[in-house]
Amino acid sequence: MDPINFVILAAILFAIGSAAVLLRRNAIIAFMGVELMLNAANLSLVSFSRIHGEIDGQVMAFFVMVVAAAEVVVGLAIIIAVFRARQTISLDEPSELKG
Template identity: 55%
Template sequence: MQTVPLEFYLILSSIIFTIGTIGVLTRRNAIVVFMSIELMLNAVNLTFVAFSAFFGDVAGQIFVFFVMAVAAGEATIGLAIVLALFRKKQTVYVDEASNLKW
């Protein structure tokens, strides 16, 4: 059976990671920045699963499991911070939250 080469998965992953990075760098809305970080995490997960399948090693999929658990924790904390920010300053735009800026 002919399979898709590993390179294609890695290039797709790098494209998605780059899209996520551009989202983090250019968007002001904290929730969209947060979603872009999720995009980057998923790109890395795709790399893990691709290597795991091509090398026949279960470790890659275990690490995807751990990354998903960390992402779930990050989602709760990140959104709680956004809620706290909104309650304090009535905004979710990251450039308006500059209290720590010197």
């Protein structure tokens, strides 16, 4: 089976992740949607690496994983800080950011 099918799978996963970010109000679930989008991008990188027969795509996917790990740490810390300040993790609640 052609590895391009994995890119199609990655596109579907990316769409599901973006739908979660757009639709869910729970900050942690929306954040998991972001993680799913990052992983979909990783999957497409790895499958293109397989298609072209070169290792660079896998190295880039590795970099994405490291950056995603750092991003998760900071993001969850922000969620905890917001929860401490206002006892909620709903994304619609902190409306002070409005202009």
